[in-house]
Amino acid sequence: MVDKKLGGAGLRGQSAGETALCTVGKTGSGLTYRGYDMKDLAENAQFEEVAYLLLYGKLPTQTELDAYKARLKGMRALPAALKTVLEQIPASAHPMDVMRTGCSMLGNLETEATDFSDQLDHIDRMLATFPGIVNYWYNFSHNGIRVETDTEADSIAEQFLWTLHNKKPEALHVEVMHASLILYAEHEFNASTFAGRVCASTLSDIHSVVTGAIGTLRGPLHGGANEAAMDMIEQWKSADEAEAAMLGMLERKEKIMGFGHAVYRTSDPRNAVIKDWSKKLSEQVGDTHLYAVSERCEAVMWREKKLFCNADFFHASAYNFMGIPTKLFTPIFVCSRVSGWTAHAMEQRANNRIIRPSADYTGPEPQEFVSIENRS
Numbered sequence: 001m002v003d004k005k006l007g008g009a010g011l012r013g014q015s016a017g018e019t020a021l022c023t024v025g026k027t028g029s030g031l032t033y034r035g036y037d038m039k040d041l042a043e044n045a046q047f048e049e050v051a052y053l054l055l056y057g058k059l060p061t062q063t064e065l066d067a068y069k070a071r072l073k074g075m076r077a078l079p080a081a082l083k084t085v086l087e088q089i090p091a092s093a094h095p096m097d098v099m100r101t102g103c104s105m106l107g108n109l110e111t112e113a114t115d116f117s118d119q120l121d122h123i124d125r126m127l128a129t130f131p132g133i134v135n136y137w138y139n140f141s142h143n144g145i146r147v148e149t150d151t152e153a154d155s156i157a158e159q160f161l162w163t164l165h166n167k168k169p170e171a172l173h174v175e176v177m178h179a180s181l182i183l184y185a186e187h188e189f190n191a192s193t194f195a196g197r198v199c200a201s202t203l204s205d206i207h208s209v210v211t212g213a214i215g216t217l218r219g220p221l222h223g224g225a226n227e228a229a230m231d232m233i234e235q236w237k238s239a240d241e242a243e244a245a246m247l248g249m250l251e252r253k254e255k256i257m258g259f260g261h262a263v264y265r266t267s268d269p270r271n272a273v274i275k276d277w278s279k280k281l282s283e284q285v286g287d288t289h290l291y292a293v294s295e296r297c298e299a300v301m302w303r304e305k306k307l308f309c310n311a312d313f314f315h316a317s318a319y320n321f322m323g324i325p326t327k328l329f330t331p332i333f334v335c336s337r338v339s340g341w342t343a344h345a346m347e348q349r350a351n352n353r354i355i356r357p358s359a360d361y362t363g364p365e366p367q368e369f370v371s372i373e374n375r376s
């Protein structure tokens with residue numbers, strides 16, 4: 001993999017600390033979690049194995065995995081006060097705002113100890129409850145249903161789909177969700193993780209770390225791109241229509257969501273994995289154009305701009321084929337990335353110094369104070 005030339009604004013290419021969790025664009029297919037190639041994990045593991053790897057430092061044995069899944073399963077029920085708050089949030093709210101509020105409310109009800117001795121309990125609780133939080137609100141506000149979040153689902157992947165559709169999902173969809181959650185789990189010092197680490201460096205609590213990270217992930221330049229990509233591709237009914245529209249967007253110098261990356265230069269290794277799943281799902285549902293539209297977008301962007309699909313682009317069609325409403329796309333990213341964010345928070349806490357960089361001053365030279373009656 002060729003390194004992207006890094007420099008300029010946005011702290012690009014500057015090291016802001018150390019991590020043992022992840023490499024981006026360095027070895028293997030280009031993304032490793034604690035030394036394991038993301039592709040091997042996405043092809044062979046369940047999401048809980050990856051969360052365990054990030055949070056507990058090693059891949060679990062079968063016995064450890066069974067125990068971990070049972071532990072998470074036992075933590076799914078939502079407190080009544082949290083459900084009451086979720087029921088107040090209007091259907092017009094963005095689900096990322098619901099997640100931000102849900103996480104914050106959980107922190108009010110189940111506050112972390114100030115010595116962080118129970119951090120892993122709170123982290124596992126967030127992993128266990130996040131799918132239920134967003135889907136409880138979604139079903140209540142959109143369908144008038146108080147969905148049961150304490151389900152029999154075997155995994156977080158299954159739990160998301162089960163609490164969304166209020167029934168046991170099909171096996172293929174659960175398999176895709178495991179892969180998707182693994183792809184999104186961790187990505188070094190991306191914007192939301194960095195925001196979380198800054199928060200952790202003040203010795204704040206774990207719910208504040210995650211609440212801040214959720215707000216940072218929400219933007220369309222970061223996690224919000226999967227939703228923005230769907231809004232774009234669903235307008236087009238054929239690959240030719242997509243190509244013509246994209247050329248117009250490029251001509252007008254518009255940003256095309258789901259393309260490009262701050263670190264990768266020639267490809268995002270997560271794209272090949274989710275693109276394969278999107279193709280399989282498109283065949284399963286008898287899709288007539290969405291996959292073809294997506295593929296054409298990829299070809300046009302590469303031909304015209306040498307820009308490639310990032311992790312978000314084919315997630316849009318894949319999630320759509322599984323019947324997931326577009327506005328719930330980025331919350332799925334949260335349900336996964338909470339593992340990476342919190343692993344980083346623990347790493348920061350274990351070797352902490354408050355993150356406080358400097359700025360290059362560009363304001364006026366020192367000037368005399370002018371009293372209010374003499375100002376023009």
Ligand SMILES: CC(=O)SCCNC(=O)CCNC(=O)[C@H](O)C(C)(C)COP(=O)(O)OP(=O)(O)OC[C@H]1O[C@@H](n2cnc3c(N)ncnc32)[C@H](O)[C@@H]1OP(=O)(O)O
Pocket residue numbers: 220221222223225254255256257258259260261262263307310311312
């Ligand atoms: C999981 C994730 O968070 S992945 C990222 C998800 N975000 C998106 O998909 C949003 C669209 N993409 C982008 O906005 C950008 O590519 C980012 C934010 C991901 C990276 O930003 P940067 O590191 O600043 O991009 P980079 O330095 O490669 O940009 C080079 C040029 O390509 C252009 N470019 C980059 N991405 C795009 C795009 N998606 N559409 C059109 N032009 C683009 C930039 O405008 C820039 O042009 P300029 O030099 O004339 O200003």
Ligand SMILES: O=C([O-])CC(=O)C(=O)O
Pocket residue numbers: 184186187189190191222262263310311
């Ligand atoms: O690394 C980044 O800048 C964004 C990204 O792909 C991620 O967070 O998964």
